[in-house]
Every structure is written in C-alpha cells, then in structure tokens.
Amino acid sequence: MKLYNTLTRQKEEFIPIEEGKVKMYVCGPTVYNYFHIGNARPFIMFDTLRRYLEYRGYEVTYVQNFTDVDDKIINKANEEGITSQEVADKYIKEYFVDADALGIKRATVHPRVTENINEIIEFIKDLESKGIAYEVNGDVYFDTKKFDDYGKLSKQNIEELELGARIEVSEKKNNPMDFVLWKSKKEGEPGWDSPWGEGRPGWHIECSVMASRYLGETIDIHAGGQDLTFPHHENEIAQSEAKSGKPFARYWIHNGYININNEKMSKSKGNFFTVRDISKEFDLEVVRFFMLSAHYKNPVNFSDEMLKQSESGLERLYNAKDRLEFLIQNGNGSLKEEEKQLKEKLNEFKQKFIENMDDDLNTADAISVIFELVRFINTNIDENSSLEIAQSAYEMFKELTGVLNIVNKVKNNIIDEEIEKMIEQRQIAKKEKNFKLADEIRDKLKEMGIILEDTRQGVKWRRI
Numbered sequence: 001m002k003l004y005n006t007l008t009r010q011k012e013e014f015i016p017i018e019e020g021k022v023k024m025y026v027c028g029p030t031v032y033n034y035f036h037i038g039n040a041r042p043f044i045m046f047d048t049l050r051r052y053l054e055y056r057g058y059e060v061t062y063v064q065n066f067t068d069v070d071d072k073i074i075n076k077a078n079e080e081g082i083t084s085q086e087v088a089d090k091y092i093k094e095y096f097v098d099a100d101a102l103g104i105k106r107a108t109v110h111p112r113v114t115e116n117i118n119e120i121i122e123f124i125k126d127l128e129s130k131g132i133a134y135e136v137n138g139d140v141y142f143d144t145k146k147f148d149d150y151g152k153l154s155k156q157n158i159e160e161l162e163l164g165a166r167i168e169v170s171e172k173k174n175n176p177m178d179f180v181l182w183k184s185k186k187e188g189e190p191g192w193d194s195p196w197g198e199g200r201p202g203w204h205i206e207c208s209v210m211a212s213r214y215l216g217e218t219i220d221i222h223a224g225g226q227d228l229t230f231p232h233h234e235n236e237i238a239q240s241e242a243k244s245g246k247p248f249a250r251y252w253i254h255n256g257y258i259n260i261n262n263e264k265m266s267k268s269k270g271n272f273f274t275v276r277d278i279s280k281e282f283d284l285e286v287v288r289f290f291m292l293s294a295h296y297k298n299p300v301n302f303s304d305e306m307l308k309q310s311e312s313g314l315e316r317l318y319n320a321k322d323r324l325e326f327l328i329q330n331g332n333g334s335l336k337e338e339e340k341q342l343k344e345k346l347n348e349f350k351q352k353f354i355e356n357m358d359d360d361l362n363t364a365d366a367i368s369v370i371f372e373l374v375r376f377i378n379t380n381i382d383e384n385s386s387l388e389i390a391q392s393a394y395e396m397f398k399e400l401t402g403v404l405n406i407v408n409k410v411k412n413n414i415i416d417e418e419i420e421k422m423i424e425q426r427q428i429a430k431k432e433k434n435f436k437l438a439d440e441i442r443d444k445l446k447e448m449g450i451i452l453e454d455t456r457q458g459v460k461w462r463r464i
C-alpha cells in the first residue's frame with residue numbers, strides 16, 4: 001500500500017517496522033463539547049485506514065487520546081461551576097455515543113492525559129536532564145535551539161519561524177519558538193505536584209508521552225488533521241526524538257479540511273455543525289458514507305445538499321443488498337456453466353477496489369467500484385440465476401462494503417412481518433373479489449417502497 005507521507009512530501013510504499021504489525025497513533029479530541037463534522041473526518045478516515053490494514057492482514061495497535069486537561073475545558077468548567085474532570089467525563093461519554101453511531105471502532109487504547117501525569121513528569125525530567133528543557137519560575141520550556149531537526153515536518157527553518165513568532169507578555173521563554181512542556185498552576189486551574197511546583201502539562205507533551213508509553217519509541221503511523229502539522233506535530237517530533245535519539249514516526253498522515261463556504265469548519269469561528277445535531281436529521285451512517293466519498297486529503301465543502309446526496313447513494317446500496325437477499329431467499333441450484341465467467345468478473349471488482357485503497361486510501365474511487373459492482377449485479381443476476389452466483393455476488397458486496405463499514409444494518413424483522421401480514425390481507429381481499437381493498441394495500445406498500453411480484457410460487461416482495 002502507498003501512503004502520502006507529510007514528512008517526505010511524497011507517496012511512499014508502506015512498510016511496517018515489524019512484519020505484519022502496525023503501531024498507529026491518532027491525535028484525539030479535546031473534550032469540552034460535542035465534536036463537529038470537521039473533527040469527525042480524521043476519526044472516520046483513520047478508522048478506515050485501520051480497518052483496511054486489518055483487512056490486509058495486519059495486526060493494528062491503535063491509540064487515540066483524549067485531551068482532558070486544557071484551557072478550553074477549564075473555561076467551560078468555570079462557566080458551568082463544575083470541575084474540569086466533570087466536563088471531560090461528560091464529553092468523553094458523548095464522544096463514544098457519536099463515534100459508535102459513525103461506525104468508528106474503539107481504539108486499542110483511549111488514554112487520557114490525567115492518567116499519564118506521572119509519565120509526563122518523568123518525560124520532562126529526562127529532557128531537562130539532557131539539557132533540552134529549562135525551567136523559569138515553575139514553567140518548563142523546550143529549547144528548540146537544541147534540536148537540530150526542528151521544522152523538518154512542516155519544512156520551515158527555525159530562523160524564518162522566529163521572525164514570525166512573538167513572545168506573549170505572560171511567557172518567560174528564551175526564544176520565540178520554544179514551547180511550554182509544563183505550566184505552573186494559576187488560580188482556578190487544576191494542578192499536580194511536580195519537581196517544578198504545582199502545575200499541569202502543556203498540550204504537545206501528552207502525545208509524545210502516550211505514543212511512547214503504549215506503542216514504543218518509534219511508531220509506524222502518526223495521523224491527525226492538517227492543522228496539527230505545525231506546531232503540534234512538529235513539537236511532538238522535537239520532544240520524542242530529542243529524548244530517544246530515534247525517529248518518532250515513520251509515516252505522518254494528515255487529512256484535509258471540511259469547509260463551510262470554503263472556510264475551515266471550526267469551533268472558534270462558530271461555523272460548525274456537531275455530529276449530534278446532524279444525527280437528529282440523518283442516520284450517522286450517511287455521514288460516514290459522505291466522508292468516505294472524498295479522498296481524505298482533499299478539501300470538502302460541507303452542506304445539507306451533500307448529505308442528502310450521500311443519503312440517496314447509500315440507499316441505492318441498501319436496495320442492492322435487499323435485492324440480493326431476496327434472490328438468495330428464493331434461489332436454488334449451484335453455479336451454471338454460463339455463470340462461471342460472472343463469478344470471475346466479481347473478483348475483478350475486488351482487485352480494483354484493493355488497487356484504489358492501496359493508492360493512498362482512495363476511498364472515493366473504491367466506492368465508485370462498489371457502485372460498478374452493483375450495476376454489474378443488477379444487470380447480470382436475477383430470478384433466473386443460480387443460488388450459488390447470487391450468494392457469491394452477495395459475499396463480494398458484503399466484503400467490500402464491510403471494509404468501509406457501510407451498509408451493515410440488518411433488516412428489521414418486525415417490519416418484514418408487517419409487510420408479510422399486509423400481503424396476506426391483500427391475498428384475502430383478492431379472493432373475496434374486493435379488488436379496491438387489494439389495490440389500496442398494494443399502493444400503500446408501494447409508498448413504503450415495497451414492490452410486489454406475482455410469481456408462480458406466489459406473491460414475492462422486494463424493496464425498491
């Protein structure tokens with residue numbers, strides 16, 4: 001598989017450190033609100049990368065953190081008169097409600113900053129003992145001048161960066177590009193004891209610490225939104241590599257933005273839709289399908305209209321699934337001579353799907369292949385086909401949609417029973433020559449998207 005690596009600015013063949021295993025870290029949410037559609041993009045896309053790697057036989061250890069200590073969380077806690085921990089606990093719970101509905105698999109570990117304070121302190125102490133970190137009145141800074149490779153991810157050199165940077169009045173650092181590792185406690189903030197007095201970790205240090213704690217000093221894939229490239233990921237590299245002397249992550253993968261009117265959707269701009277709000281209008285599988293319909297690096301303009309298009313696209317896939325289930329329920333016989341070629345052709349769709357996914361996770365083209373497969377099935381497999389070919393088509397459809405984790409809702413049996421009952425009533429009406437009632441029932445079923453077919457074996461039904 002090829003992946004676009006921000007570190008080298010090119011698509012590269014993915015080769016894991018340890019054969020058959022992938023160690024992957026994704027920067028998770030800061031938990032002070034429901035997450036928005038923009039935040040959902042990395043969660044969905046990197047979940048898909050993980051699922052695809054697993055499909056290809058890798059054992060993936062996937063770590064996604066929760067930032068549960070942060071200015072925004074503290075502000076929210078103070079506004080609401082509750083503790084930071086209460087704010088974080090609430091939104092971590094809500095994160096899982098939405099993530100589950102988006103079909104995002106739970107990470108192997110979902111570490112929180114507050115569970116890693118000792119590890120963070122030890123990490124900073126190590127940097128300090130190596131002379132790479134320095135303390136000023138209870139704050140500890142990373143000395144960027146001591147790390148030669150600073151700027152290698154965002155391809156900026158430190159002198160240029162310094163020209164654009166300013167030191168805030170509240171900061172006491174030596175150089176403009178130095179960044180905080182530990183902040184001394186201020187009034188109304190949570191704090192932990194440390195060699196530098198009571199305080200809390202800066203933002204960047206948490207990911208270096210959690211990645212090394214759960215995955216080791218060098219990991220395979222580090223991922224996040226494009227906005228994290230600088231300074232967050234640049235600083236993660238500086239911290240981790242200065243401490244270990246080894247490369248931190250081999251592949252850096254960044255997703256593009258979800259925009260509103262060509263502007264990045266973000267909480268601070270107020271131009272956002274939370275996934276929770278969208279869930280009131282759409283099944284969240286539609287949002288997953290919408291995300292997968294674009295390549296993860298391309299910018300995407302979000303609109304209600306786009307979601308509606310995704311909804312009808314997904315509906316077409318469900319119809320194809322229902323049709324195949326109908327054919328399987330009613331089919332019989334093994335592969336006919338003339339179907340052998342069809343079966344081979346089914347495998348070609350799988351090959352094309354894999355080719356696209358192997359090309360830097362091109363889910364957009366992979367979905368087009370699934371639609372081609374559906375068209376192929378609809379034109380070549382019907383009531384006259386053998387059960388075996390219908391089953392093979394169904395298995396292929398399930399395999400490819402399964403990799404993307406879409407179209408996996410099971411049919412609602414209660415609804416099926418209701419439909420069967422209405423069909424029975426219609427049969428009785430016909431027998432009693434009450435054609436008006438029979439037609440009414442048929443029309444009502446049609447409104448529900450159910451098509452009746454009179455066959456020699458009796459009345460059969462399918463969804464449109």
Ligand SMILES: Nc1ncnc2c1ncn2[C@@H]1O[C@H](COP(=O)(O)OP(=O)(O)OP(=O)(O)O)[C@@H](O)[C@H]1O
Pocket residue numbers: 027028029030031037038039040041042224225226227228255256257258259264265266267268
């Ligand atoms: N509009 C967007 N499109 C794509 N990814 C985004 C967008 N906004 C944020 N992200 C990503 O969402 C993930 C979660 O980050 P986090 O919870 O810190 O959100 P954030 O960056 O604070 O959001 P905001 O920019 O709205 O304040 C990060 O990987 C971030 O890069």
Ligand SMILES: [Zn+2]
Pocket residue numbers: 026027028207232236
């Ligand atoms: Zn991070």
